[in-house]
Amino acid sequence: MKNIRPELIRLFKQGYCTPQISKIAKTIDEPSTTIHYNIKKLEKEGAIKTYKAVFDYKKIDEGFCAYVLIALSADEYGYGNPERIAAELARNREVESVDVISGDWELIVKIRTKDQDEYYEFLRRVISGQKGLQKSTSMISLKQIKTEFVTLQNKTQKQQD
Secondary structure (H helix, E strand, O other): OOOOOOHHEEEEEEOEEOOOOOHHHHOOOOOOHHHHHHHHHHHOOOOOEEOOOOOOHHHHHHOOOEEEEEOOOOHHHHHHOOOHHHHHHOOOOOOOEEOOOOOOOOOEEEEEEEEHHHHOOOOOOHHHHOOOEEEEEEEEEEOEEEOOEEEEHHHHHHHHH
């Protein structure tokens, strides 16, 4: 059988997933037609942007997660355009999310790589060369407990529940 795993992971990240209507119907004890109608309504209103998979990132070689806080130079932020740098950063496959924030920092970037070596290369290739950055600091995630509103449990936690 042909291995299409990388292509599936890429597509699932982009939103090529569909809701499991029958499973939802059983969970909340409502007819499938009611579920379908309400989902379509949420989609039409723009409340649902996409459906995507929640991964065990270690199993897809993206188990190293870091958050980078970025302060922009006065010139860059003074023009009121932190979105330009955020959009440039978002183009990189390692970047899971970019947010414009308030406080001492202007941006927070969530990055996923295979390991710290890949993360270091990302910092050298992307962050270090980014025009308009005044300073940055990294925070490494040691263990993810919840992501995208899904609580992650390991086998020992499941057995204890």
